[in-house]
Amino acid sequence: MSDLNNDEIRALAKAVGLEILDSDITDVNYSLNAIIEAMDGVDIEGLNAVEPLAIILQNGEAQS
Amino acid sequence: MSNGGLVFLSATELASKIRDKDVSPVEAVEAYLERIAQIDPKLNAYITVLADEALAEARQSESDIASGKNNGPLHGVPVGIKDQIHTKGIRTTDASKIRADFVPDTDAAVVEGLKRSGAIILGKLNMTEFAMGDPITSAFGVTRNPWDLERNPGTSSAGSGAATASFMCATSLGEDTGGSVRGPAANCGLVGIRPSWGRVSRFGVDGASWSLDTIGPISRTVEDCAVTLGAIAGRDPRDPWTWDVPVPDYRAALTGDVSALKIGLVKEFLDPDVLGVTKPVRQGVLDAAQLLAGLGAEVEEVSLPLAPISGIASRIISSVERTSLRPEWLRERPQDFHHNTRIAFTAGELIPSQIYYKAQKLRALVRKQTLDALERYDVLAMPIDSEPATIMDMRPGVRSKEAAIQALRRGSYRGLFSMVSGPALSVCCGFTSDGEGKLPLALQLAGHPFDEATVLNVAHAYQQNTAWHLERPPI
Numbered sequence: 001m002s003d004l005n006n007d008e009i010r011a012l013a014k015a016v017g018l019e020i021l022d023s024d025i026t027d028v029n030y031s032l033n034a035i036i037e038a039m040d041g042v043d044i045e046g047l048n049a050v051e052p053l054a055i056i057l058q059n060g061e062a063q064s
Numbered sequence: 065m066s067n068g069g070l071v072f073l074s075a076t077e078l079a080s081k082i083r084d085k086d087v088s089p090v091e092a093v094e095a096y097l098e099r100i101a102q103i104d105p106k107l108n109a110y111i112t113v114l115a116d117e118a119l120a121e122a123r124q125s126e127s128d129i130a131s132g133k134n135n136g137p138l139h140g141v142p143v144g145i146k147d148q149i150h151t152k153g154i155r156t157t158d159a160s161k162i163r164a165d166f167v168p169d170t171d172a173a174v175v176e177g178l179k180r181s182g183a184i185i186l187g188k189l190n191m192t193e194f195a196m197g198d199p200i201t202s203a204f205g206v207t208r209n210p211w212d213l214e215r216n217p218g219t220s221s222a223g224s225g226a227a228t229a230s231f232m233c234a235t236s237l238g239e240d241t242g243g244s245v246r247g248p249a250a251n252c253g254l255v256g257i258r259p260s261w262g263r264v265s266r267f268g269v270d271g272a273s274w275s276l277d278t279i280g281p282i283s284r285t286v287e288d289c290a291v292t293l294g295a296i297a298g299r300d301p302r303d304p305w306t307w308d309v310p311v312p313d314y315r316a317a318l319t320g321d322v323s324a325l326k327i328g329l330v331k332e333f334l335d336p337d338v339l340g341v342t343k344p345v346r347q348g349v350l351d352a353a354q355l356l357a358g359l360g361a362e363v364e365e366v367s368l369p370l371a372p373i374s375g376i377a378s379r380i381i382s383s384v385e386r387t388s389l390r391p392e393w394l395r396e397r398p399q400d401f402h403h404n405t406r407i408a409f410t411a412g413e414l415i416p417s418q419i420y421y422k423a424q425k426l427r428a429l430v431r432k433q434t435l436d437a438l439e440r441y442d443v444l445a446m447p448i449d450s451e452p453a454t455i456m457d458m459r460p461g462v463r464s465k466e467a468a469i470q471a472l473r474r475g476s477y478r479g480l481f482s483m484v485s486g487p488a489l490s491v492c493c494g495f496t497s498d499g500e501g502k503l504p505l506a507l508q509l510a511g512h513p514f515d516e517a518t519v520l521n522v523a524h525a526y527q528q529n530t531a532w533h534l535e536r537p538p539i
Binding site: 003009012013016017018020021023024026027028029030031032033034035036037038039042044047048050051052053 | 370373376377379380383394395398403406407408410411413414415416419421422423424425426427428429431461462463464465466467468469472473
């Protein structure tokens with residue numbers, strides 16, 4: 001997967017109502033592309049079939 | 065003993081002397097205030113020192129003792145609190161400009177717990193801005209490591225580590241999302257435990273990452289750590305994710321007997337080719353394992369193939385959760401963040417949903433693999449990082465994409481048990497003796513969810529048979 005460029009990152013930010021300062025864009029680029037590349041490199045057989053764990057439960061349900 | 069010498073007692077030793085009326089709580093608070101005045105200008109561990117309040121509490125505590133009333137195992141003991149934890153009527157800043165004037169109208173549950181145990185709140189401790197991992201982001205200045213002022217004291221509970229190690233409080237509280245209790249404990253030569261998720265109420269604690277946050281003690285001895293944890297643990301209806309399971313007497317569980325225990329050494333974290341663990345760190349953990357084996361524990365290597373990716377997954381989860389807590393701050397007050405915090409929050413906002421979802425899937429796999437291993441072991445042992453405390457880079461900014469990837473991977477030592485949800489503890493297991501100078505090394509011990517007692521007991525057995533915890537930083 002190729003890195004997102006600064007224009008693409010600004011477009012993503014615009015979609016969530018964020019404006020990225022000129023002084024920040026290079027560092028955001030490094031950080032975001034690092035996350036995407038690091039996760040892209042994780043290839044585990046059967047991962048798609050795994051149900052994600054959104055919250056830790058010990059006994060089935062939280063008490064309230 | 066001179067009043068100045070009081071600060072060098074452990075919290076439990078001090079509590080014992082107060083209980084026996086050998087020391088008054090006022091003397092103890094005065095000694096710590098004097099120590100803070102002397103040392104903190106070099107370390108910047110405190111954001112707010114509660115001198116008047118602590119002295120008033122100490123006088124009440126002294127009066128209670130005189131009338132035969134003892135409020136608990138920390139009666140009269142001065143404690144420091146990370147400035148992410150609410151204190152009624154006392155500002156709680158998150159080390160940020162944005163929260164600089166925030167004054168909570170209630171105590172956090174953990175503060176209530178400490179007060180019920182008789183502790184005296186000495187002050188609010190510095191941290192990294194909004195509990196992010198970068199050591200230079202506090203709006204109140206950088207906290208220094210008492211072992212070497214140029215090095216990272218550990219994040220994000222930097223002040224909790226620095227103040228406890230330099231005898232500016234008897235014990236302290238931190239908050240651990242991806243290692244923020246264990247890291248400062250490791251870098252400052254202390255004991256810190258991340259309790260099981262759901263063991264300690266998060267009520268009144270500014271969140272960093274709701275599904276990963278825990279509040280835990282940082283102390284000089286395992287016994288102090290056990291007593292402090294006992295003061296804050298337990299079900300709290302105000303935090304619906306706390307569990308109604310009994311809180312054992314952690315101190316009583318410190319038998320020092322590990323002869324019936326089986327300890328698994330996590331192979332991947334000890335292989336220099338996987339995450340780059342350095343020789344002194346590796347040797348420190350292996351020596352500690354050998355000592356525990358000599359005490360009768362059965363120690364063997366265990367493989368957790370997914371452990372090295374847990375830092376990536378945990379960091380992605382915490383990044384997304386963190387930015388969702390108060391998204392308006394990034395939009396309305398971006399200039400009030402430290403540059404590095406703003407970058408981290410912005411990147412967290414932009415993580416694609418499928419990346420976040422993949423991280424949650426990995427969390428399920430990592431957790432299952434680790435809990436399966438814990439079916440065969442009572443405790444897992446491993447390093448807390450690849451190297452001892454590093455020199456802080458005071459320049460804002462991200463150096464490169466590659467550096468950012470490396471930081472994600474390195475977070476695996478701590479991220480593993482952040483995702484597993486069981487307890488994980490860091491205890492000092494020696495010091496470097498090469499050209500880096502004398503820096504603390506650390507052993508991480510982790511266990512079954514809600515079995516903090518066994519983890520603490522193994523650490524106690526180790527500490528009782530070593531003298532690393534008696535070393536003092538050159539401050």
